[in-house]
Amino acid sequence: MEKDMNVRSLIRDNISKRKNSIDKLMPKFFFLMASVSIITTIGIVMTLITDAIKFFEKVSFAQFFSADLAPLNANNPTFGILPLITGTVLSSLIAMMVAIPVGLTAAMYLSEFATEGTRRVIKPIMEVLAGIPTIVYGFFAYSFVTPLLMELIPSLEAKNVLSPGIVMGIMIIPMVASLSEDAMNAVPNAMREGAYGLGSTKLEVTIKVVLPAAISGIMASFVLAISRAIGETMIVAIASGSSKNLTFDITKSMQTMTGYIVEFTSGDAGSGTTGYYSLYAVGLLLFIFTLVMNLIAQYISRKYREEY
Amino acid sequence: MTNYENKVVYDVRDLNLWYGNDQALKNINLKINKNEVTAIIGPSGCGKSTFIKTLNRMIENIPSVRTTGQILYHGLNIFDKSIKVEELRTRVGMVFQKPNPFPKSIYENVLYGPKIHGIKDKNVLQEVLETSLKSAALWDEVKDRLHDNAYGLSGGQQQRLCIARCLAVQPDVILMDEPTSALDPIATAKIEELIDSLKSDYSISIVTHSMQQAGRISDKTAFFLMGDLIEFDQTEVIFSNPRDKRTEDYITGRFG
Numbered sequence: 099m100e101k102d103m104n105v106r107s108l109i110r111d112n113i114s115k116r117k118n119s120i121d122k123l124m125p126k127f128f129f130l131m132a133s134v135s136i137i138t139t140i141g142i143v144m145t146l147i148t149d150a151i152k153f154f155e156k157v158s159f160a161q162f163f164s165a166d167l168a169p170l171n172a173n174n175p176t177f178g179i180l181p182l183i184t185g186t187v188l189s190s191l192i193a194m195m196v197a198i199p200v201g202l203t204a205a206m207y208l209s210e211f212a213t214e215g216t217r218r219v220i221k222p223i224m225e226v227l228a229g230i231p232t233i234v235y236g237f238f239a240y241s242f243v244t245p246l247l248m249e250l251i252p253s254l255e256a257k258n259v260l261s262p263g264i265v266m267g268i269m270i271i272p273m274v275a276s277l278s279e280d281a282m283n284a285v286p287n288a289m290r291e292g293a294y295g296l297g298s299t300k301l302e303v304t305i306k307v308v309l310p311a312a313i314s315g316i317m318a319s320f321v322l323a324i325s326r327a328i329g330e331t332m333i334v335a336i337a338s339g340s341s342k343n344l345t346f347d348i349t350k351s352m353q354t355m356t357g358y359i360v361e362f363t364s365g366d367a368g369s370g371t372t373g374y375y376s377l378y379a380v381g382l383l384l385f386i387f388t389l390v391m392n393l394i395a396q397y398i399s400r401k402y403r404e405e406y
Numbered sequence: 407m408t409n410y411e412n413k414v415v416y417d418v419r420d421l422n423l424w425y426g427n428d429q430a431l432k433n434i435n436l437k438i439n440k441n442e443v444t445a446i447i448g449p450s451g452c453g454k455s456t457f458i459k460t461l462n463r464m465i466e467n468i469p470s471v472r473t474t475g476q477i478l479y480h481g482l483n484i485f486d487k488s489i490k491v492e493e494l495r496t497r498v499g500m501v502f503q504k505p506n507p508f509p510k511s512i513y514e515n516v517l518y519g520p521k522i523h524g525i526k527d528k529n530v531l532q533e534v535l536e537t538s539l540k541s542a543a544l545w546d547e548v549k550d551r552l553h554d555n556a557y558g559l560s561g562g563q564q565q566r567l568c569i570a571r572c573l574a575v576q577p578d579v580i581l582m583d584e585p586t587s588a589l590d591p592i593a594t595a596k597i598e599e600l601i602d603s604l605k606s607d608y609s610i611s612i613v614t615h616s617m618q619q620a621g622r623i624s625d626k627t628a629f630f631l632m633g634d635l636i637e638f639d640q641t642e643v644i645f646s647n648p649r650d651k652r653t654e655d656y657i658t659g660r661f662g
């Protein structure tokens with residue numbers, strides 16, 4: 099008893115002596131660190147906006163949203179963005195047509211059919227796939243996939259939007275698979291048991307019960323993947339070329355918004371020229387595209403969150 | 407699976423079950439009769455859930471499980487290669503400890519079974535929907551909101567919905583694993599009443615940790631202890647005049 103009393107008074111002593119300064123300071127420090135990312139984001143957006151405004155002082159909205167893109171024309175440069183939007187949207191669409199079916203099937207397999215052992219082998223491999231630098235994918239698209247596709251489609255141009263679209267899709271598969279698998283894994287086992295108890299096969303449980311129950315997470319993974327495809331730069335810059343004509347023919351070269359920015363930042367668009375400011379306008383639009391996608395993803399996962 | 411007029415629905419013979427190297431059921435022998443309620447009691451971890459999940463081979467979803475012995479269902483061994491497990495489970499329905507409706511509408515929940523088994527006729531489906539919900543004593547409470555999400559229902563209603571979902575495939579046996587343990591006393595009383603009314607059409611096997619519940623609703627009671635079936639008899643006998651000392655100790659609350 100004597101001892102207990104001693105510990106108690108020691109603790110009381112220590113508490114009363116404790117300096118509160120560290121306890122007060124640390125949270126402020128943590129907050130500061132957390133703010134860094136927010137402040138940087140705000141800084142970037144502000145730069146984009148101010149320079150984009152300078153661009154629109156020189157170029158009208160009507161021209162910006164037109165199909166005439168000839169930024170290098172010395173006498174009469176034009177800055178219509180429609181060809182870039184088409185390039186971005188088409189390459190992203192092709193990517194999704196590869197990534198969604200493959201990624202979702204892989205997720206269903208991993209979550210519902212694979213044994214624990216198989217899962218433990220496949221998951222890390224997928225993560226490696228996700229860690230390959232995109233320049234490698236770009237090179238792969240240009241020097242391997244395009245020649246391969248040329249065998250099938252003789253009219254395919256050396257630079258085209260189809261090949262980088264497919265390769266972007268391959269790059270995004272692990273993301274779709276992994277996020278969708280997380281969503282399916284989160285479906286309580288009780289739900290599966292209920293379905294098995296009614297005589298469902300494993301396939302029926304997967305498609306009719308698990309998939310609908312995980313739909314919000316799965317949709318969110320799709321949208322995040324689209325946003326990733328829209329922002330992807332290296333692959334399209336290398337393999338889809340820089341044609342600035344408005345076309346919907348995926349065997350032809352097209353430039354994406356990101357590709358345009360790469361071309362102009364690595365070229366010699368002098369500071370202060372309209373071409374220079376156009377980078378900010380395109381960048382801002384790209385930012386808005388991906389922001390909207392991410393907001394949609396958040397909205398979907400919140401709105402369609404299954405209650406169980 | 408032919409002769410439904412058998413008085414014996416399940417004839418369990420020398421059933422042993424292991425999870426890996428741990429034996430969870432030891433040489434179980436018992437018969438479950440048509441139109442009777444069989445209660446399975448015993449302290450937690452004694453193998454009640456394991457046993458009941460073996461009856462519709464749900465236990466096989468756990469990869470490490472191994473069994474020996476036979477379970478004859480209307481004379482056919484359910485472990486036989488010729489038995490389709492999906493078919494067995496449409497004959498032998500199951501209700502779980504926690505209500506587990508699908509995150510779909512009440513309507514979709516009840517008709518899930520008939521639909522996956524290929525019933526498409528709208529009139530048939532409507533008929534099944536209504537009779538199942540009526541048999542589960544839920545129709546009056548939900549008939550005006552059949553297309554609402556099942557998770558808007560109370561716990562007790564959800565459990566009756568799960569019973570309706572199970573009835574919709576017109577099973578022969580209903581297995582219930584502590585179906586009222588997550589419910590309040592009023593909801594529990596409703597389910598017990600329901601079990602009593604279902605008895606005339608179905609054979610029911612129910613796991614319960616409540617001795618009072620076993621006493622109120624069952625015809626026969628099986629007492630399990632550490633994987634052994636200690637005693638199996640008429641419920642009155644088990645409760646008033648058990649043969650085994652361990653049964654008596656458990657019934658009188660001396661352990662468990």
Ligand SMILES: Nc1ncnc2c1ncn2[C@@H]1O[C@H](COP(=O)(O)OP(=O)(O)O)[C@@H](O)[C@H]1O
Nearest residue numbers: 425430448449450451452453454455456457468
């Ligand atoms: N999935 C499992 N893997 C390994 N052992 C299990 C598993 N499920 C249950 N057991 C074991 O089997 C025994 C019986 O469990 P269970 O049938 O759930 O008992 P009850 O339902 O009577 O509480 C317990 O010892 C338990 O630890």
Ligand SMILES: [Mg+2]
Nearest residue numbers: 454455456583
């Ligand atoms: Mg149990």
